[in-house]
Amino acid sequence: MTIDKLAGSSCSVSRSLAVLGERWTLLIIRDALSGLTKFEAFRESLGLGADVLADRLATLVDAGVLEKRGYQEIGARARCEYHLTAAGRQLHVVIGGLQLWGDANLPRPAGPSTERLDRRTGRPVRVAFVDEGGRQLPEEKIDVVHHNGYPNRL
Helix, strand or coil: CCCCHHCCCCCCCHHHHHHHHCCCCHHHHHHCCCCCCEEHHHHHHHCCCCHHHHHHHHHHHHCCCCEEEEEEECCCEEEEEEECCHHHHHEEEEEEEEHHHHHCCCCCCCCCCCEEECCCCEEEEECCCCCCCCCEEEHHHHHCCCCCCCCCCC
């Protein structure tokens, strides 16, 4: 199945991958979460060709993850910046989860390249499953219940 065909799936992970699953897309979102907004800044950060970057940005704009905003510097032609929408900002937890997984399972000898810290305390934070009462649940205490015919086991 091609990534385009995932968009109509009953599985929300498949539908998400139709938007986020192309190569470079999550790194564009990572950079947007770090404050990058300009095409050239993304291109410089990632070393991407203009055609690939333009395609990925267009997909993210079409999906409502990014929005385009026009700007013009003095003496230059009009250009667009790309800003995260509310849906795009929700991906912070996804990027954070991938980072934590990478730090735990593919560690760098020098340690993590990025930390996420509580602004108030300065202490590290992590992604977790949390119940309605705000309590963190360990993985073994979570049931995955599918409503579309998938098996209920991971």
